[in-house]
Amino acid sequence: MPFPKPHIESFENPIRIQVAELHLEKSGILARAQRVKAPKATLNDVRSVHSNYLVDTVELMSDIGMGQLGESSYASPDLLRTALLAVGGALKGSDMVTSQETEHAFVLMRPPGHHATSSNPMGLCYFNNVAISVRHALKQKNVNKVSIVDFDNHHGNGTSEIFYSDPNVQLISIHEYDYENYGLGHYSETGHGKAAGTNINIPLIETSSDSSYDEAFKRIIVPALERFNPDILFVSAGYDAHYADPVGNMDVDSRTFWKFGSNIRKIVNSLNTMGSVWVLEGGYNAFVLGPSIEASLLGLLGNSTPAFDDQIEREIHAPIIDANKEIIDKVLETIMPLW
Ligand SMILES: [Zn+2]
DSSP, X not given: OOSSSOOTTTTSSHHHHHHHHHHHHHHTGGGGSOOOOOOOOOHHHHHTTSOHHHHHHHHHHHHHTOSEEETTEEOOTTHHHHHHHHHHHHXXXXXXXXXXXXXXXXXXOSSOOTTOOSSOOBTTBSSOXXXXXXXXXXXXXXXXXXXXXXOSSSOOHHHHHHHTTOTTEEEEEEEEEOTTTOOSOOTTOOOSGGGTTSEEEEEEETTOBHHHHHHHIIIIIHHHHHHHOOSEEEEEEOOTTBTTOSSOOOBBOHHHHHHHHHXXXXXXXXXXXXXXXXXXXXXXXXXXXXXXXXHHHHHHTTOOOOOXXXXXXXXXXXXXXXXXXXXXXXXXXXXGGGO
16 A cells, blocks of 8 residues: 555555565575566466456556455555566466475565455455465476465465365465354365365464464374375465564464474475475564564574574463364364365
8 A cells, every 4th residue: 555644454565575575684594595586477377266357356456556456455556566476476486396496485475365265355465376376386297286384374265265176285274263253264164075175274262372383283284284295385474473463363483483394394305295385475563574484494494493582481371272272173073084
């Protein structure tokens, strides 16, 4: 949204990326990576996932340069170009991994994509960057099965809708869930027809801590990935579950983001998976986003847990840890018979 009078939801803005990139540069981690500029995707790439109506509306509203496209998704003058660059970055990351030019790619782009359904922009998302690049990866000769791990604070509803009946795509989404009001992202959404068992939701309670994420990883995410044995792994990497995030209400710090990197490295090495493509989703505290991404990258590179300033002692909510244990049990009870 245009400054200096931004919309209330303009926490998804270019500063996020600029500050994160500055941190990654200063930390020295970019020196260990190959930096590649995102090419612009085409409208045809986008149409592989999205309806003509959605694509035409984003184009039209970008020309108008203002207005609302859907729930919490607003137009700005540069919307179409920016959204196509984000898709292009994800496609490039996918190509670099499927051609085995690199083992892991991280796509530091915005706007995010995991809320965009086949026909609706919503939740700051216009084109579903991950879904479009997953479809693209599935066209490559060496890719038959793809897994997506979505650890953004919010449920990846768009990605879930797009692949709900696709048995070749496994989606594992771990997110905050509101058990008072309910909504999409419940563990009983398991996939349709031949895809039953490939849509796995881990709906944790607000203020969940690192230990609940750890348990979900060990008991659900690792066995689910081993069972599915994907050719390539995509990660919807949202960092808004951090305790200092202004939008999410979870209670994790950089150690959990390191663990996602470290565990995904181990999974890729132990299975026949060629590599992983990480695509940025949320994460709205610009000062926390950089170190959180750095922690993931250090895990992915095989480094031990970094000691970062955000790793402070916080109150332990035992009832929430116990309730999450029960939720994890229920996810397994629901999903295991379908495997
Ligand atoms: Zn989010």
